[in-house]
Amino acid sequence: MLDWLITRSILILTSQRFKQGGARYRLRDAGLDLLRFQIWFHAMNRCLDFSKGLAYAYAWRPIEFRLWCARLTACDSRTGTRARRDVENPTTQDRWRGLTPSEARDFYDRFGEKQDRQGWYEDAAVRDLLVHSEFHRATSVFEFGCGTGRLAEELLTTHLPEECCYRAGDISVTMVQLARERLSRWSGRAEIELASPTIRIDARDARYDRFVSLYVLDLLSDSDIRALLVEARRVVSSGGRLCLVSLTWGQTMLSKAVSWGWARIFDWRPRLVGGCRPLALLSYLDPRAWKADYHNTVSSFGMSSEVLVATAVGRPTRET
Numbered sequence: 001m002l003d004w005l006i007t008r009s010i011l012i013l014t015s016q017r018f019k020q021g022g023a024r025y026r027l028r029d030a031g032l033d034l035l036r037f038q039i040w041f042h043a044m045n046r047c048l049d050f051s052k053g054l055a056y057a058y059a060w061r062p063i064e065f066r067l068w069c070a071r072l073t074a075c076d077s078r079t080g081t082r083a084r085r086d087v088e089n090p091t092t093q094d095r096w097r098g099l100t101p102s103e104a105r106d107f108y109d110r111f112g113e114k115q116d117r118q119g120w121y122e123d124a125a126v127r128d129l130l131v132h133s134e135f136h137r138a139t140s141v142f143e144f145g146c147g148t149g150r151l152a153e154e155l156l157t158t159h160l161p162e163e164c165c166y167r168a169g170d171i172s173v174t175m176v177q178l179a180r181e182r183l184s185r186w187s188g189r190a191e192i193e194l195a196s197p198t199i200r201i202d203a204r205d206a207r208y209d210r211f212v213s214l215y216v217l218d219l220l221s222d223s224d225i226r227a228l229l230v231e232a233r234r235v236v237s238s239g240g241r242l243c244l245v246s247l248t249w250g251q252t253m254l255s256k257a258v259s260w261g262w263a264r265i266f267d268w269r270p271r272l273v274g275g276c277r278p279l280a281l282l283s284y285l286d287p288r289a290w291k292a293d294y295h296n297t298v299s300s301f302g303m304s305s306e307v308l309v310a311t312a313v314g315r316p317t318r319e320t
């Protein structure tokens with residue numbers, strides 16, 4: 001009503017019909033003006049609502065969606081995004097909420113032979129690693145987290161020279177038993193040990209020329225990954241190879257969506273995904289200790305794996 005009075009006053013003051021000394025402005029005119037104003041006012045309101053709706057749908061909603069995605073990514077404490085940030089800023093490491101070594105041991109003790117059913121996404125990446133690691137030249141191999149001994153069996157059957165020895169460690173009692181049974185026919189060359197939860201390899205410096213680990217780094221905390229790479233450099237002789245495969249971020253639409261979803265589940269309940277999350281392995285590699293020779297991402301059925309082969313260079317660094 002106040003709006004109408006103000007508008008009416010403006011109209012009267014500017015109206016041709018308003019003459020000094022004889023206003024011809026009557027009650028009927030006022031009624032008509034009020035009606036016109038009401039129509040105009042409601043029409044304007046509808047237009048405003050409509051344009052606000054358009055602006056919300058086409059301008060604000062995409063921004064809101066991006067902000068929401070960015071917030072989710074920022075909450076992501078163990079994914080590659082955070083991992084990359086952790087490399088630059090070690091103070092974020094204490095946010096690790098993945099499986100502890102004893103939780104990982106309990107999980108894999110129960111998981112046991114089911115690990116071998118993961119070949120549908122692991123096999124293609126492992127084949128790629130085998131092609132680029134020159135195992136036929138190896139003299140001594142160490143595998144960290146050997147699981148059921150599947151890779152060891154393939155290495156000893158097909159790739160390693162007769163004189164090459166193989167040694168492995170795993171934190172899970174079940175896995176150690178399974179691997180020992182599987183490799184029993186190479187008892188003279190293959191040795192499987194129960195690993196301690198500390199990232200410490202019981203071997204003298206430069207003992208091996210291949211250090212292999214498949215799908216294990218992706219379940220370690222960022223600080224443990226770095227500690228393991230330092231330890232790997234210690235036990236690998238100069239010129240020896242680091243051969244790693246881990247889950248990673250997808251590069252196609254499907255694999256990006258899968259790795260993103262995987263990381264979200266990991267954030268929510270790490271146990272549901274075996275404690276593994278997508279990593280960016282290359283970002284952990286110290287260029288003073290390793291020279292990357294081969295790096296690839298292999299996707300199978302939407303699951304992406306990072307394959308990394310690096311040569312030991314320089315002198316072993318000590319953990320700080």
Ligand SMILES: C[S@@+](CC[C@H](N)C(=O)[O-])C[C@H]1O[C@@H](n2cnc3c(N)ncnc32)[C@H](O)[C@@H]1O
Pocket residue numbers: 101104105108115122144145146147148150169170171172175195196197198213214215216219274
């Ligand atoms: C996803 S499975 C991979 C097994 C095997 N490398 C393969 O590709 O089939 C992870 C393995 O790492 C072992 N593991 C986890 N944390 C470990 C640690 N801190 N030290 C040694 N092994 C560990 C688990 O017991 C399990 O066997």
